Amino acid sequence: MAACSRYDEAEDLRRRNHLLAALYLYGFSAEMCLAAAYFRRAGFPREEIIDGGQRNVHMAQAQKTRDAAGEPLMGRDKHPVDGWARLLEWQRRRDPSRPLSPEEERLFGDAVIRAKQVYIYRHWRPRLRYTTVHVAREQLDEVRECADWFIRHRHELTGG
Numbered sequence: 558m559a560a561c562s563r564y565d566e567a568e569d570l571r572r573r574n575h576l577l578a579a580l581y582l583y584g585f586s587a588e589m590c591l592a593a594a595y596f597r598r599a600g601f602p603r604e605e606i607i608d609g610g611q612r613n614v615h616m617a618q619a620q621k622t623r624d625a626a627g628e629p630l631m632g633r634d635k636h637p638v639d640g641w642a643r644l645l646e647w648q649r650r651r652d653p654s655r656p657l658s659p660e661e662e663r664l665f666g667d668a669v670i671r672a673k674q675v676y677i678y679r680h681w682r683p684r685l686r687y688t689t690v691h692v693a694r695e696q697l698d699e700v701r702e703c704a705d706w707f708i709r710h711r712h713e714l715t716g717g
Contacts, residue, residue: 560589564708571701576692583697583704584638587675590707591641591668594714598648619644642672645714664713671703 567582596607599615619631619640630647631640646665650657657665707714 558589558593558711560586560593560711561708563589564704567701567704571697576694576697577690580692580697580700583700584675585636586704587672587700587707588636588638588641590711590714591638591645591672594711594716595641595645595648597715598645615644616640622647638676639669639672642669649716664710667706668710668714671706675700675703 563582564586567579567586570576570579570582592607592612595615596611597603601607616631616637620629620633622630622644624630624643624647630643631637634640642665646669649661649665
């Protein structure tokens with residue numbers, strides 16, 4: 558899985574003290590886990606490559622869909638880590654034949670919380686690739702821990 562490869566590359570960069578590059582790849586790793594989990598739960602086969610067009614269609618629909626509080630599930634950002642987590646949770650809740658178990662409530666709740674931790678502006682944004690930014694170890698460690706959580710729980714998030 559690409560998310561695992563990006564995570565491993567981030568680990569290597571972290572060990573070599575390339576903190577900005579490591580942060581960037583940890584963030585992408587988390588985003589990949591969430592987007593893949595959403596598409597797998599939406600019925601896309603594991604071996605099917607999700608192209609940009611398909612991704613954009615699903616993101617646009619999520620931008621129009623409102624949660625219980627009336628907020629869109631996903632913002633307009635091109636790499637909405639938190640939006641993928643909210644969409645994934647909403648998608649799972651829509652299955653009327655199978656209410657969420659307490660374990661799933663925790664899993665999806667944790668996914669949303671951790672996605673927000675990764676996504677807050679000071680931690681990770683794709684535009685980091687274009688700038689020189691000082692990355693504090695604490696900042697990197699927080700995003701790393703979240704990315705690690707997504708890697709460890711990726712099978713649970715996809716439902717299998």
